[in-house]
Amino acid sequence: MNPQPGFLTMRPMTLDDLPQVYRIELDSFTLPWSFNSYVHELTDSRVSRCFVAATKDDNERKKILGMIVIFLIEDEAHVATFAIAPQYRRNGIGWRLMLHAFKEVCREGADHAQLEVRAGNQSAISLYEKFGFVTVGTRKNYYVDNHEDALLMNLDSMNLEKLAVIESRFLASDSE
Template structure:
């Protein structure tokens, strides 16, 4: 089948224990100090206090693979983004944007009203994504990343806006 006729289907859904090998592989490909598999397992088991989702791509050939993952911690009315990664080769297709928007909608459904995150100062791609979602820089955390001694930029989204998030979840 010609490349442009391949029917790739993207599904966004909660992470399960059977995703863990693939989720850990996506994380390893994204970060100098990736989360171990057990850290994701712990987050899934915390259930009420975290939102753990994946994006799964079903290719026309039948192969299904995890291409992105996210973990968000819920603390009172705050959604704290713990980790977000898209598999290399699948970036630049709005997968990160859709996954983040959909999970923030889920966080809002579960009581969150605002969101925050830390991001490496050198990570311009992620910062651009967060700005597109409406996050603003509010501070700096010195020497936050112990592996590279890099500073973290602290970004917040003051009010989760369902209408805006729904549009972003559609790829807008």
């Protein structure tokens, strides 16, 4: 599946999305968030910004293809969770969703971003590096399931102009 113009929509997550979001969570992570964590992020948290990638087809029940949650703390955007449904990966949905979320938080005042990623998660690390994230540290034995290290990655300066450049680079490599 290649996302065609008009097929995908990026929008804020709603409570109605949560059953599908939670399925993706379970399919994507060995230490998944609970369903109630998502309820909390949507209803109680002042810092959470939650977005989904979804199909746009009005004739079908909308399908959720991926989600991202960002904690916006003053000028910092912390990527708290991010996943695309396994059957839709490697189609350019991940970068589009992250870009959409970053544009939204930039409009609210974020000017840098940070995240933690498993040291062995090459797919995600490659995506983050294409956004300009650099590894600034390691947390040893961070993940309790397999004691894997976490890499701390920072995107030091983030603004709408830079995101537009990143978008054009992704679009150029998509069309190659």
